[in-house]
Amino acid sequence: MTDRPDPSPGAPARDLVPDDDLVLLTCAEMQAAERYAMRGAGGGGDESASGSTLMEAAGAGVANAVIERFLPQPVAVLCGPGNNGGDGFVIARHLAAAGWPVRVGLLGERAKLTGDAMWAAILWEGAVEPVSAGLLAGRPLVVDALFGAGLKRPIEGKAAEVIEMINSRGLACIGVDMPSGLEGDTGRILGHAPRCAMTVTFFRPKPAHLSVNGRLLCGELRVVDIGIPRAALKMVDARQWRNEPPLWQAALRTPSLADHKYVRGHVMVAGGETMTGAARLAALAARRIGAGLVTIAAPSAAVSVYQAAEPGNIVAPLDGAGAFRQLAADPRRNVLVVGPGAGATPATRRLVAEALATGRACVLDADALTAFSGDPAALFGDIKGPVVLTPHDGEFARLFPGLRPDLGKLDRARQAARLAGAVVLLKGADTIVAAPDGRAVINANAPPWLATAGAGDVLSGMIAGLAAQGMTLFAAAAAAVWMHGAAAARFGPGLIAEDLPVQLPQVLQSLAS
Numbered sequence: 001m002t003d004r005p006d007p008s009p010g011a012p013a014r015d016l017v018p019d020d021d022l023v024l025l026t027c028a029e030m031q032a033a034e035r036y037a038m039r040g041a042g043g044g045g046d047e048s049a050s051g052s053t054l055m056e057a058a059g060a061g062v063a064n065a066v067i068e069r070f071l072p073q074p075v076a077v078l079c080g081p082g083n084n085g086g087d088g089f090v091i092a093r094h095l096a097a098a099g100w101p102v103r104v105g106l107l108g109e110r111a112k113l114t115g116d117a118m119w120a121a122i123l124w125e126g127a128v129e130p131v132s133a134g135l136l137a138g139r140p141l142v143v144d145a146l147f148g149a150g151l152k153r154p155i156e157g158k159a160a161e162v163i164e165m166i167n168s169r170g171l172a173c174i175g176v177d178m179p180s181g182l183e184g185d186t187g188r189i190l191g192h193a194p195r196c197a198m199t200v201t202f203f204r205p206k207p208a209h210l211s212v213n214g215r216l217l218c219g220e221l222r223v224v225d226i227g228i229p230r231a232a233l234k235m236v237d238a239r240q241w242r243n244e245p246p247l248w249q250a251a252l253r254t255p256s257l258a259d260h261k262y263v264r265g266h267v268m269v270a271g272g273e274t275m276t277g278a279a280r281l282a283a284l285a286a287r288r289i290g291a292g293l294v295t296i297a298a299p300s301a302a303v304s305v306y307q308a309a310e311p312g313n314i315v316a317p318l319d320g321a322g323a324f325r326q327l328a329a330d331p332r333r334n335v336l337v338v339g340p341g342a343g344a345t346p347a348t349r350r351l352v353a354e355a356l357a358t359g360r361a362c363v364l365d366a367d368a369l370t371a372f373s374g375d376p377a378a379l380f381g382d383i384k385g386p387v388v389l390t391p392h393d394g395e396f397a398r399l400f401p402g403l404r405p406d407l408g409k410l411d412r413a414r415q416a417a418r419l420a421g422a423v424v425l426l427k428g429a430d431t432i433v434a435a436p437d438g439r440a441v442i443n444a445n446a447p448p449w450l451a452t453a454g455a456g457d458v459l460s461g462m463i464a465g466l467a468a469q470g471m472t473l474f475a476a477a478a479a480a481v482w483m484h485g486a487a488a489a490r491f492g493p494g495l496i497a498e499d500l501p502v503q504l505p506q507v508l509q510s511l512a513s
């Protein structure tokens with residue numbers, strides 16, 4: 001990491017940089033990329049590919065992955081009525097050519113196949129049977145080429161039957177493009193979906209591959225190149241990425257010898273009166289991740305509790321109405337955190353209003369969100385400066401009742417960010433960070449043991465600590481979520497929230513090297 005300008009006032013906040021290797025494509029964007037690759041097909045540029053060459057590359061890519069990962073054995077290739085099925089016929093041909101005993105089942109009539117899938121079926125010289133449980137006799141390896149990006153409705157009938165049989169018998173299954181039934185853009189399961197040992201997708205992963213359902217169903221995820229040029233990404237202009245360091249590592253601040261604590265930023269956390277631990281965790285996390293100073297603005301009844309705690313925190317009593325605004329008047333307190341342990345009360349709503357009125361970067365978490373359930377407009381109306389909201393599913397549903405779960409997590413987070421005019425970090429094992437301009441990242445490194453009380457308080461402090469050092473709230477939120485997962489992964493099972501800040505120095509060092 002090279003040296004960077006100090007976050008002196010006026011220096012533009014350092015933002016996330018797109019990375020084509022981490023981009024995720026929705027089904028529509030993948031189809032657009034496919035069309036781009038085919039744009040010259042039939043007399044066009046030398047780079048252009050036909051649908052059949054793409055399908056041939058896709059099928060060959062899956063077959064090679066199977067041959068690489070599994071010992072030669074009987075295989076049942078289940079083909080659907082579309083191009084996912086077409087891939088299946090190509091895979092069958094390649095595995096048979098490699099000497100594997102292959103049976104092919106087709107959902108629907110061969111005569112109804114069209115376009116590239118029809119050609120792929122013609123090139124398969126072996127028998128084609130109807131898709132049925134009989135195909136799974138003898139515990140073959142299963143290739144699931146029933147449905148991919150074209151899944152339109154819940155799976156039923158024969159397809160549902162064989163999928164349930166794959167799951168109940170624990171057959172090894174390979175998902176072509178995705179486990180059939182997993183909806184590519186949302187990660188929802190439409191009816192049924194097989195648990196796969198491996199899933200092979202093409203060109204770039206889809207959002208569903210990183211969703212909780214995707215990570216539970218896909219097994220090992222492989223991405224194969226099928227000849228779509230990288231230039232297609234420029235045309236598609238996808239705005240969602242897998243959350244990994246290359247997106248925001250350059251925006252992290254490197255401590256410099258010229259530093260004094262104020263250039264590293266000053267976070268102020270509004271402390272709760274009774275649940276004092278939450279603000280203390282946030283404060284500790286903000287300091288561990290590099291903020292120069294942290295102040296806990298403490299209700300007078302709890303001042304002594306905070307003063308008796310971590311010596312490195314500054315404790316400022318909150319005496320009377322407007323006290324928070326007065327403390328926040330100091331421009332060096334450049335990031336404000338409200339919510340952890342605050343209580344979902346009118347007093348907390350006032351604190352939020354005071355914080356937002358400063359126009360300074362604000363992290364609103366937990367009770368600062370719940371305090372506005374039933375009246376989210378009152379919150380959104382006050383948002384002027386940079387703000388990040390960090391709801392878990394329950395808080396999200398209270399703040400954005402109109403954004404139904406069947407929309408899919410990515411779309412819900414995006415629409416919420418646009419609605420609120422703020423960065424929205426929707427927590428979970430597949431946390432999504434969405435910006436009001438439509439950019440979004442999906443995080444996939446969080447281990448299950450991160451689901452422990454106080455972990456969210458730590459996260460809000462980490463976001464504030466990174467923003468205090470000069471990152472945009474979008475970049476800070478993305479970086480903090482990844483480091484949060486990395487810290488938990490380092491510690492392992494048995495993790496409690498207090499362990500997270502202790503892991504941060506090693507995570508930072510791993511990013512510096």
Ligand SMILES: NC(=O)C1=CN([C@@H]2O[C@H](COP(=O)(O)OP(=O)(O)OC[C@H]3O[C@@H](n4cnc5c(N)ncnc54)[C@H](O)[C@@H]3O)[C@@H](O)[C@H]2O)[C@H](O)CC1
Pocket residue numbers: 030031033034054055058080081082083084085086087146147148149150151152153154155156176177178202226
């Ligand atoms: N995009 C690319 O670059 C490439 C994609 N390939 C493969 O093609 C599929 C997408 O193919 P498509 O024909 O669009 O859709 P599907 O094969 O997934 O299925 C559509 C087919 O199925 C019917 N259908 C949808 N849902 C159901 C349901 N629940 N029950 C019954 N039938 C259903 C629908 O009516 C259509 O007939 C992609 O995933 C890749 O595998 C290329 O091979 C390579 C290039």
Ligand SMILES: [K+]
Pocket residue numbers: 084144145146147148175176177178179180
């Ligand atoms: K599939």
